Amino acid sequence: MLPCTGRIDEALLLKAFENGADGVMVVGCLEGDCHYVNGNIRARARVERVYGILETINIGPDRIRMYNLSAGEGSKFAAYANEFVEQILELGPSPINVARTSTDGITSQEEAA
Amino acid sequence: MKSESNLKRVLDAGHISVTAECGPPRGADPEIVRKKAAFVAGNVDACNVTDNQTAVVRMSSLAGCMLIKELGIDPLIQMVVRDRNRIALQSDLLGASALGVRNLLCLSGDHQKFGDDPQAKNVFDIDSMQLIHMAKTMRDEGVFPSGDKLDGALQFYIGCAVNPFADPYEIRVPRLKLKVEAGADFVQTQCIYNMEKFKTYIEDAKKEGLLDKVKILAGVTPLKSAGMAKFMRRMVAGMDIPDEVVKRIGDEPKEKQAAKGIEMCIEQIQELKEMEGIAGIHVMAIEWEEKLEEIIGGAGLLPRPVIE
Amino acid sequence: MITGTPKPIGEILEMVEPYDKIIVAGCHGCVTVCRVGGEKEVQVLASTIRLAREAGGRKIEIKEVSLERQCDPEYVELMRPYVEDYQAVLSIACGAGIQFLAEKFTVTPLLPGINTGFLGVTERQGEWAERCQGCGDCVLHLTGGICPVTRCAKSLFHGPCGGSVQGVCEVDKDIKCGWQLIIDRLKALDQMDNYGKLKPYKGWSSARDGGPRRILREDMI
Numbered sequence: 001m002l003p004c005t006g007r008i009d010e011a012l013l014l015k016a017f018e019n020g021a022d023g024v025m026v027v028g029c030l031e032g033d034c035h036y037v038n039g040n041i042r043a044r045a046r047v048e049r050v051y052g053i054l055e056t057i058n059i060g061p062d063r064i065r066m067y068n069l070s071a072g073e074g075s076k077f078a079a080y081a082n083e084f085v086e087q088i089l090e091l092g093p094s095p096i097n098v099a100r101t102s103t104d105g106i107t108s109q110e111e112a113a
Numbered sequence: 114m115k116s117e118s119n120l121k122r123v124l125d126a127g128h129i130s131v132t133a134e135c136g137p138p139r140g141a142d143p144e145i146v147r148k149k150a151a152f153v154a155g156n157v158d159a160c161n162v163t164d165n166q167t168a169v170v171r172m173s174s175l176a177g178c179m180l181i182k183e184l185g186i187d188p189l190i191q192m193v194v195r196d197r198n199r200i201a202l203q204s205d206l207l208g209a210s211a212l213g214v215r216n217l218l219c220l221s222g223d224h225q226k227f228g229d230d231p232q233a234k235n236v237f238d239i240d241s242m243q244l245i246h247m248a249k250t251m252r253d254e255g256v257f258p259s260g261d262k263l264d265g266a267l268q269f270y271i272g273c274a275v276n277p278f279a280d281p282y283e284i285r286v287p288r289l290k291l292k293v294e295a296g297a298d299f300v301q302t303q304c305i306y307n308m309e310k311f312k313t314y315i316e317d318a319k320k321e322g323l324l325d326k327v328k329i330l331a332g333v334t335p336l337k338s339a340g341m342a343k344f345m346r347r348m349v350a351g352m353d354i355p356d357e358v359v360k361r362i363g364d365e366p367k368e369k370q371a372a373k374g375i376e377m378c379i380e381q382i383q384e385l386k387e388m389e390g391i392a393g394i395h396v397m398a399i400e401w402e403e404k405l406e407e408i409i410g411g412a413g414l415l416p417r418p419v420i421e
Numbered sequence: 422m423i424t425g426t427p428k429p430i431g432e433i434l435e436m437v438e439p440y441d442k443i444i445v446a447g448c449h450g451c452v453t454v455c456r457v458g459g460e461k462e463v464q465v466l467a468s469t470i471r472l473a474r475e476a477g478g479r480k481i482e483i484k485e486v487s488l489e490r491q492c493d494p495e496y497v498e499l500m501r502p503y504v505e506d507y508q509a510v511l512s513i514a515c516g517a518g519i520q521f522l523a524e525k526f527t528v529t530p531l532l533p534g535i536n537t538g539f540l541g542v543t544e545r546q547g548e549w550a551e552r553c554q555g556c557g558d559c560v561l562h563l564t565g566g567i568c569p570v571t572r573c574a575k576s577l578f579h580g581p582c583g584g585s586v587q588g589v590c591e592v593d594k595d596i597k598c599g600w601q602l603i604i605d606r607l608k609a610l611d612q613m614d615n616y617g618k619l620k621p622y623k624g625w626s627s628a629r630d631g632g633p634r635r636i637l638r639e640d641m642i
């Protein structure tokens with residue numbers, strides 16, 4: 001549980017990809033509405049940094065995105081989530097997952113032989 | 114070759130001196146220097162040879178000095194502390210003096226970032242103030258800064274540069290004073306366009322009693338066009354060109370701007386040479402040496418006195 | 422503190438290319454404060470390398486460690502028990518720390534993960550600026566507490582040069598003229614007399630020009 005997106009750091013976001021995520025959606029409060037003053041603004045900066053890292057290592061920057069919503073915007077949240085899922089489906093599995101399944105594939109072939 | 118600087122003798126005799134500047138070429142062709150020098154010869158008492166000005170690599174100042182000296186011009190070697198440590202500076206001072214260069218101008222040098230080798234390591238072992246002091250010690254006391262005796266003291270008329278228009282203004286005169294105390298015999302100023310500010314500077318120098326202690330050679334640069342004025346104003350740090358000056362040349366049609374620039378320069382020299390405390394004029398006709406005779410003659414400063 | 426900037430990730434990936442099992446080592450000293458070489462940066466860098474390598478089809482095993490200081494032997498020794506189980510150490514401490522590891526662990530290649538910068542201060546979060554060049558003979562008492570060696574682009578001792586315009590150095594519009602700062606401060610302190618004195622040539626032998634330096638405190642040995 002995170003009390004605030006301000007608690008998210010780059011390492012955590014990257015860990016999600018290491019753990020097999022194809023995309024990561026970060027949802028924070030509306031800018032200006034942070035209970036901790038500027039947690040969501042910091043989160044945005046960190047998401048942007050991870051965006052840069054993913055781009056340089058060819059995992060694709062589009063696999064991470066930050067949204068700002070208020071607690072009352074349930075339907076908007078659903079719409080954003082759907083939109084992001086669509087985007088990730090279009091991109092397909094992350095290169096990490098592709099690499100992992102193909103090595104698994106090789107193993108099973110070897111086993112089969 | 115006489116052992117004393119011609120520039121010094123002209124100034125000591127009470128004449129308004131004239132100096133010009135010759136930038137060595139970006140190459141090893143001596144003819145380029147000789148060609149420029151031909152425009153200078155006869156029109157000046159001494160000619161500066163720049164030292165990798167704006168950190169752009171050029172033929173060495175000492176080589177340039179020797180080439181113009183062959184043509185009978187009294188060379189004035191510029192030396193920046195950007196590229197040489199105190200060992201190289203001392204050595205080059207000895208060499209220049211041995212080869213008969215009698216005038217020296219001590220400078221910091223523009224930062225290497227402006228030149229064609231911005232990746233170069235800079236030196237700045239001592240600063241220009243200390244270079245003045247070092248040359249004076251090696252001349253008057255005949256010793257190295259280390260205290261060892263020189264086999265043959267330096268023979269230089271020692272100068273420095275000042276920019277009365279740089280900031281902060283309030284230290285400009287104290288800084289000149291420091292340079293005089295360090296050992297400067299003469300000073301060449303940055304090109305002057307803002308005459309009002311320059312007059313204030315000279316008045317302030319007078320209050321400090323500096324006018325009797327150092328020969329002030331006022332720097333001028335003829336403008337070729339309003340465009341050049343605007344470019345210099347924008348690109349050269351510490352260059353003060355008032356709007357009236359830009360307007361005056363800019364009001365002329367393009368093809369007449371160069372002539373106007375020369376006319377303005379001549380007027381300015383005439384005004385400067387009448388000013389109290391001005392001992393000489395330093396004409397920096399950048400890549401326009403062929404106009405020197407017209408400018409200097411136009412200002413009534415030709416022929417140059419010959420002092421035996 | 423000693424500051425630095427991360428090396429580009431491409432450069433780091435190239436450095437670790439030959440290895441499959443490395444340590445990424447951070448330091449809790451200066452580099453943690455200027456956010457290039459602390460525990461967090463170790464995590465981010467290790468994750469990034471793992472992701473990049475795995476995406477490229479060749480996994481890498483990384484041990485993440487952060488020492489209290491990489492420049493003190495007692496902390497460095499803590500790595501000794503396991504360091505030889507790894508093919509290389511990628512350190513994101515300053516150049517001194519990295520070298521110290523290299524010196525102590527003689528058979529393990531050491532790779533620099535940051536470009537060490539300068540001795541500086543945090544002007545505000547995310548902005549650091551140089552203040553001292555460690556010249557070995559401090560003159561701050563004469564220059565209003567502002568270092569001419571460091572803050573003047575030409576290390577002048579009798580500035581400012583002719584390139585100083587409205588407090589800005591000729592080198593870059595974002596660099597303040599060190600000598601304007603010195604003068605402002607001397608004026609505020611009523612110490613302008615210091616300005617008017619010719620200063621002796623700086624002795625650089627106490628700086629790096631005298632060769633690598635060493636401090637020996639007999640009373641502490």
Ligand code: SF4
Pocket residue numbers: 552553554555556557558559560561568569570571
């Ligand atoms: S004078 Fe030397 S020791 Fe003092 S701040 Fe400057 S570089 Fe550092």
Ligand code: SF4
Pocket residue numbers: 572573574575576577580581582583584585586589590591592597598599600601
């Ligand atoms: S402008 Fe100021 S800081 Fe820059 S080199 Fe000149 S004196 Fe030094």
